[in-house]
Amino acid sequence: MKSMHLFIWGVLATTITSINNSHAETAFSERFSLSLGASVTTFDSSLDLDAVNSIVDRPIDIEDDLKFDEEINLANFSAYWRFAPRHRILFDYLPADRTSSAKLSNDIYFDGDTISAGADTKANYDTTIYDLSYLYSIYQSEDLEMGAGVGLYWMQIDLSISASGFISSESQGRGGKAFNANYKNSGDVDVPLPTLNGFVSYRVLPSWYLKGNIQYFDLSLDSFYGHMTSVSLSSEYYFTQYWGLGASISMLDLDIQSDISFFRGDLAWAYQGASLYLTAKY
Numbered sequence: 560m561k562s563m564h565l566f567i568w569g570v571l572a573t574t575i576t577s578i579n580n581s582h583a584e585t586a587f588s589e590r591f592s593l594s595l596g597a598s599v600t601t602f603d604s605s606l607d608l609d610a611v612n613s614i615v616d617r618p619i620d621i622e623d624d625l626k627f628d629e630e631i632n633l634a635n636f637s638a639y640w641r642f643a644p645r646h647r648i649l650f651d652y653l654p655a656d657r658t659s660s661a662k663l664s665n666d667i668y669f670d671g672d673t674i675s676a677g678a679d680t681k682a683n684y685d686t687t688i689y690d691l692s693y694l695y696s697i698y699q700s701e702d703l704e705m706g707a708g709v710g711l712y713w714m715q716i717d718l719s720i721s722a723s724g725f726i727s728s729e730s731q732g733r734g735g736k737a738f739n740a741n742y743k744n745s746g747d748v749d750v751p752l753p754t755l756n757g758f759v760s761y762r763v764l765p766s767w768y769l770k771g772n773i774q775y776f777d778l779s780l781d782s783f784y785g786h787m788t789s790v791s792l793s794s795e796y797y798f799t800q801y802w803g804l805g806a807s808i809s810m811l812d813l814d815i816q817s818d819i820s821f822f823r824g825d826l827a828w829a830y831q832g833a834s835l836y837l838t839a840k841y
Contacts (some may be wrong), residue, residue, distance in 0.1 A: 586762040587696070587704045589840040594637040594805065600655070601621075601630045603829045618825065619667050625682045635834060644769040645699065650700070651690035658683050660803070667718055670744050671728055675736060677698035678724020692756050692774075702762040702824075710754040712772060712787065714813075714828070719745035737770020752776045752787055752817065761777065766797045782818040787811070795838055807834045 604621040622629050639649040663678050674680065692710030722742040749841040754774040761769045793807035808831075815826045 572707045576829075581802050584700060586765075586768075587760065588675075588700060590641050590662040592637075592639050592641075592838065592840040594635075594836045596805070596807075596834045596835035598809075598832045599630065599636055600659075600830050602627075602655070603827075605627065605827045605831075607619050611636060617733040619774070621684055624661075624663070624665060624667055625680065625684070626656045627659040627661050627682070627684055631655070631657060633832070635836070638724045639694075645696040646692040647696075647708075649690075649694055649708075649710075651688070653688040653690075655686045655688075656683070657685070663724070670746055672742075672744065673727045673736075674720070674722050674742070675725040675727075678722045678742075679726075680720055680725075681720045682718070682720045685715075687715045689713040690774075692754070694756060704758075704760045706758055708756040708758070710756050712754050712774065712776070714752075714830070715748040716747070716750065716826075717747040719743070731804070737787075752785065752813075753785065754789075757804065766803075768795045768797075769793070770795065781816050784816045785814070787813040797840075800823035801839055801841055803838045804838075805834075805838050809834070809838070 592647035594732070602622065604620050604800045619625065623626050623771045628695075631651065633655055636652040639647050641647045659680075659682050661680050661682075663674060663676050663680060665676050667674050690707050690710060690712050692707035694706055696706040697703050698705045708807070720743070723741075725736040726739040726742050727736040756774045757773045759771045763769055770793045772789075772791045774787070776785060776787040778785050789806055789809070789811040791809035793802050793805055795805040812828060813826070813828045817824065
């Protein structure tokens with residue numbers, strides 16, 4: 560965590576000290592950019608939210624307990640609007656919908672119910688990310704752009720489970736198990752996080768760009784701890800003035816432990832992925 564703080568401050572210090580008075584025309588004068596791609600992504604996630612959020616009462620390891628695939632293919636969308644030479648609004652959209660079928664190896668606890676080991680389950684775990692950011696270019700030259708910004712990283716989580724097996728509910732007490740061949744339950748929760756952002760773009764050749772982005776959130780209070788780090792590196796080659804192809808690698812690590820009124824519980828969510836995408840700028 561300390562090394563990440565040093566990295567962020569190092570980027571900011573470098574960009575601030577590099578400011579000059581040059582107003583040369585740059586490679587970063589496009590007004591709009593759109594990207595649409597597909598990625599192979601590996602997930603590692605667990606969920607532990609109380610009944611206020613209507614999901615689970617004790618930790619569920621999404622991949623180990625419910626046997627969701629760790630590696631899946633995803634579509635992703637990104638767009639930005641450069642409304643002034645140094646100012647941009649960026650929007651990213653990433654839907655991740657997964658399904659699983661499993662025979663439980665351990666008891667799991669879901670919205671006040673205990674689904675016993677040995678039950679046959681089917682589950683849907685849908686996660687949608689909306690990422691909105693304002694970015695300011697602290698430094699621009701003919702081939703280099705660096706800056707920082709602020710954002711809102713919003714995650715929507717929907718989990719539904721159907722099961723056939725022995726189920727007990729809080730109203731029956733933990734010992735009151737009964738066989739239920741048609742158990743169904745679901746819940747959802749929203750996780751909004753403010754972020755600090757940093758970015759750099761470098762034009763290696765007239766048609767070839769290298770880019771890097773980082774998002775960071777860290778807050779520790781008596782009733783709340785949250786940390787998120789997201790990093791992506793990409794390379795883009797434009798085969799015409801407006802159209803190009805890109806490749807990127809990215810990672811995200813998120814950990815929340817909360818005891819506030821609208822969000823009580825723990826959430827751990829991480830992914831690493833590689834993406835190919837088509838991009839257009841104007």
